[in-house]
Amino acid sequence: MTNWKEAVQANQTQLIADLKDLIAVASVRDDSQAVEGAPLGPGPRDGLLKFGEFAERDGFEFHNLANLVGYVEYAPESADDQYIALLAHVDEMPAGDGWTTDAFTAVEKNGRLYGRGSSDDKGPALAAYHALKTVHDLALPLKHKVRFILGTDEENDWTCMDYYFKHEPAPLLGFSPDAEFPIINGEKGLAQYEIHFQGSNAGDIRLLKFQAGERTNMVPGKATAIVQLTDLSQIVQDFQAFLSKHDVLSGQAVVEGNQISLTVNGKQAHGAWPEDGENAGTYLAAFLRQYDFQGSAAAFLTYLGGIAHQDPKGSKLGIASHDDLMGDLSMNVGIMRFQQDADSFINLNVRFPKSTSNAAILKGLNSTRPEGLSAEFVNKGFAQTPHYVPADDPMVKSLLRIYEEQTGQKGHEQVIGGGTYGRLMKRGVGYGALFPQRESTMHQANEYIEIDDLKLADSIYAQAIYELANLD
Numbered sequence: 001m002t003n004w005k006e007a008v009q010a011n012q013t014q015l016i017a018d019l020k021d022l023i024a025v026a027s028v029r030d031d032s033q034a035v036e037g038a039p040l041g042p043g044p045r046d047g048l049l050k051f052g053e054f055a056e057r058d059g060f061e062f063h064n065l066a067n068l069v070g071y072v073e074y075a076p077e078s079a080d081d082q083y084i085a086l087l088a089h090v091d092e093m094p095a096g097d098g099w100t101t102d103a104f105t106a107v108e109k110n111g112r113l114y115g116r117g118s119s120d121d122k123g124p125a126l127a128a129y130h131a132l133k134t135v136h137d138l139a140l141p142l143k144h145k146v147r148f149i150l151g152t153d154e155e156n157d158w159t160c161m162d163y164y165f166k167h168e169p170a171p172l173l174g175f176s177p178d179a180e181f182p183i184i185n186g187e188k189g190l191a192q193y194e195i196h197f198q199g200s201n202a203g204d205i206r207l208l209k210f211q212a213g214e215r216t217n218m219v220p221g222k223a224t225a226i227v228q229l230t231d232l233s234q235i236v237q238d239f240q241a242f243l244s245k246h247d248v249l250s251g252q253a254v255v256e257g258n259q260i261s262l263t264v265n266g267k268q269a270h271g272a273w274p275e276d277g278e279n280a281g282t283y284l285a286a287f288l289r290q291y292d293f294q295g296s297a298a299a300f301l302t303y304l305g306g307i308a309h310q311d312p313k314g315s316k317l318g319i320a321s322h323d324d325l326m327g328d329l330s331m332n333v334g335i336m337r338f339q340q341d342a343d344s345f346i347n348l349n350v351r352f353p354k355s356t357s358n359a360a361i362l363k364g365l366n367s368t369r370p371e372g373l374s375a376e377f378v379n380k381g382f383a384q385t386p387h388y389v390p391a392d393d394p395m396v397k398s399l400l401r402i403y404e405e406q407t408g409q410k411g412h413e414q415v416i417g418g419g420t421y422g423r424l425m426k427r428g429v430g431y432g433a434l435f436p437q438r439e440s441t442m443h444q445a446n447e448y449i450e451i452d453d454l455k456l457a458d459s460i461y462a463q464a465i466y467e468l469a470n471l472d
Contacts, residue, residue: 004406004463005456007138011130012455016113018054018130019454020106022122023115025050027091029156037067040091040159044152047090047122051129051150058133065167068152069160072129074136075145083145084468085174086132086461087161087421087428088125089154092117094214096268097222098445112448119449120442124177124433125150127454131461135469142469144172154178154421155215157381161424173395173468176422177461179430182403185396186415187423187430188326188351191358191383192216192334193365197375199344200295205229207288207297208259208340212281216334216349216380218443219277221268223284223336224261232260235291242287248278262287270443271332271349272417274312277444281336282309299372300338304346307368308333318364319350326353326386326415329361347380351417358383387423388415394471395427402463406456409436431464433457 027047029040038045045067052062052070060072073083095103095116103116113123132148151160201207205227212223229235232255239253239262251264264284269277285305293301307316314320314331321329335347350361358379365377389396391413400411422428433454434440441447 002138002463002466004459008131008134008455008458008462010137011133012458015126015130015454015458016451019113019118019123019126022047022050022090022126023106023117024104026104027117027152028094029091029153039066039068040153044091048150048152051090054129065163069150069164071147071149072132073145073147074132074142076139076142078141078143079145079469080143082172083147084465085171085425086128086146086148086465087151087174087176087424088128088148088178089121089151089421090125091152091155092120092122093155093218093443096214096218096445097265098268100446108451111451113451114446114448116447118447119434119440120447121154121178123449123454124457127433127458128177128461131458131465134462135465140466142466143471144469146465146469147171151421155217161421165424171425173427173471174422174425175399175429175431175464176420177432177457178420179416179418179422179432180414180434181432181436182409182411183396183399183413184416184420184422184430185391185413186326186388187386187419188353188415188417189358189384189386190419191350191352191361192380193348193350193362193377194345194380195369195373195375195377196343196345197296197373199297199338199340199342201297201340202294203292205291205293206340207293207301207338210284210300210336210338212284213333213335213347216347217271217332218334219267219269219271219274219279219332220281220334220336221266221277221445223264223266223280225284225288226259226261227288228259230258232258235260239287246283249280249283268444270418270440271334272330272351274330274332279333282333285309285336296344296372297338299370300344300346303370303373304333304336307370314350314364316368318368319356319361321353321356323353323355325388329353329356330417351419352386354386384419384423389427389429393427395468396429398467398471399429399431399464402460402467406460406463432460
């Protein structure tokens, strides 16, 4: 019987070195720099190419599909034509504010490795890749082939996986190393909703600009607004009192002529768990809505600072839903933009259980939108239905047993609001690399991964690859 913890040790020094190199690649999607050969901008492409360098160094053939997605395959002579899949991603969230180190320079400290992407998903992806390399190096016989598949657009529209599944055969089953242990065998539905309107003002006080959020699946940690008013002294005093009242916030006010620029700093968090963050945008709107704005500026601030503020379950929005399997719906106000006399919008990210639907959510959102925003919320991008693989599936049972054998901890099924590539397979799950009771810093400033956890995940993944590839 293979001692997996010993088997993976030969590759673990290289695993840490590779993660440091990969963190140095700022693989953030940037459509403004998209060109032929870099359809999502240079960052995701460069992350994919860097991974390709690792694979070719290790003797694998790296298949690059249109600089959107790539894969390596282990196909021993014993394997049939079917394959199991490990689906990971190299793209990441923007750094955002609040870092104490450079987000794209790996820093090793106190047993942790800090840097954007360290836990989501570069570290876990590399652990799974090196686990496959271990299985390959041991020349273990398998019933099915194994593909490690790397996407470049998980944090946005999943165009990478759309491309892959249009051009490649579907896997038999698999997992995504982009979640939590002991397993994620259920995922809520996932959709974005957006309302667009013309930014308008009237009266003595005017909202010239409001901006918060960079990605819909990230709780904004910073928000700014520019307000025009003849007498600004009172608003400055009110703002300082507001910040003093809310000790989870910081901010500043800068006066120039008859305009004031207000900045609020909250706390970034993953959009699947909005309650873990402090949404700087809705807080700033909550402050501004006390003033006598007119036109769509008033409706914008009323909505964000009232109905949508501190409503992670969507109760005030009229979309709350719960079921015993998947729990509560969650809602994140991810992006907010207001520009006087220009296109303005609000973008919401919603994770929903089986007890509701995309149509019901749209109906609820449009029933609670404020007067003054004549447009309606519409579905923005893709809407994914809830996904669940039963706990008695042999794959789920095997993965839980492997977790228990390697950790000594009891495994159990879980349903989350986060969305992983695992849901793209009928028999697909999320599997690590975040261990129970560990802090999740995904999508946050000062993101890190515990180095010992990464090494243990590497061992778990190696055993999982071997056993899943030998399932009947």
